[in-house]
Amino acid sequence: EVQLLESGGGLVQPGGSLRLSCAASGFTFSSYAMSWVRQAPGKGLEWVSDISGSGGTTHFADSVKGRFTISRDNPRNTLYLQMNSLRAEDTAVYYCAKDRVFGESLDYWGQGTLVTVST
Amino acid sequence: QSVLTQPPSASGTPGQRVTISCSGSSSNIGSNTVNWYQQLPGTAPKLLIYSNNQRPSGVPDRFSGSKSGTSASLAISGLQSEDEADYYCAAWDGSLNGRVFGGGTKLTVL
Numbered sequence: 001e002v003q004l005l006e007s008g009g010g011l012v013q014p015g016g017s018l019r020l021s022c023a024a025s026g027f028t029f030s031s032y033a034m035s036w037v038r039q040a041p042g043k044g045l046e047w048v049s050d051i052s053g054s055g056g057t058t059h060f061a062d063s064v065k066g067r068f069t070i071s072r073d074n075p076r077n078t079l080y081l082q083m084n085s086l087r088a089e090d091t092a093v094y095y096c097a098k099d100r101v102f103g104e105s106l107d108y109w110g111q112g113t114l115v116t117v118s119t
Numbered sequence: 120q121s122v123l124t125q126p127p128s129a130s131g132t133p134g135q136r137v138t139i140s141c142s143g144s145s146s147n148i149g150s151n152t153v154n155w156y157q158q159l160p161g162t163a164p165k166l167l168i169y170s171n172n173q174r175p176s177g178v179p180d181r182f183s184g185s186k187s188g189t190s191a192s193l194a195i196s197g198l199q200s201e202d203e204a205d206y207y208c209a210a211w212d213g214s215l216n217g218r219v220f221g222g223g224t225k226l227t228v229l
Binding site: 035036044048059061062076103106107108110111 | 156165216218
C-alpha cells in the first residue's frame with residue numbers, strides 16, 4: 001500500500017524558513033517523480049514543484065521560484081521542500097504526491113501539513 | 120486567476136448526469152493530457168481521471184472524462200450524495216514548464 005506522510009509544517013514568521021519532509025513507502029521510491037501541491041485556506045489547488053526520480057530534473061511554479069528548493073533522498077525514501085523567504089501568501093496545506101508519470105497525473109497524495117506564515 | 124477555467128459550482132439531484140467543463144489553451148490542454156481530481160470535504164485530493172479519459176483502479180465507471188481541442192470535461196452519471204465534493208482539472212503547461220490546475224468546481228447534490 002502506497003503511503004505518503006508529510007511533516008515539518010508549523011508557524012513561521014515572514015522572511016523565515018521551513019523544511020518539509022515526505023516519507024514514502026509501498027512503492028519503489030527512486031523510480032517515480034514526486035511533486036508538492038499546496039492549498040491555501042478555503043482556496044483551490046496550486047502546484048508548487050516536482051522532481052524526477054533521480055533528482056536530476058526539477059520544476060517550480062513562478063510563485064516560488066528562487067525561494068523554494070525541492071530535493072529527495074532515495075535511500076531514505078524521503079522527499080523534501082526547503083522553503084526560504086516565506087511570505088504570508090505561502091500559508092497553505094502542503095501535500096506531497098507521487099507522479100504516475102512524470103509531469104502527467106498525481107496518483108497518490110499524502111494528508112498534508114499546514115504551514116502558517118504570520119507574525 | 121487560474122490558468123485552467125472551471126465553473127465555480129455545479130449541482131444535480133440523485134441519479135442525474137452532470138458535467139463539469141475545463142477550458143485551457145494550446146500550451147496546456149491543447150498539447151497535453153488532462154487529469155481530474157476529486158477532493159471530498161476535509162480530505163486530500165484523489166486522482167479520478169488521468170490521460171483525458173482513463174479511470175484508476177477503484178474509480179466507478181460513473182465517472183468519465185473527455186477532451187476536445189483546448190477544452191475538457193468530466194461527466195458524472197447516476198449522481199450520488201457521496202459525489203458531493205470539489206473537482207479540479209489539471210494539465211502540464213509547456214509554456215510555463217509546470218503543472219496548472221483549474222480553480223475547482225464545487226459539486227452539490229441536491
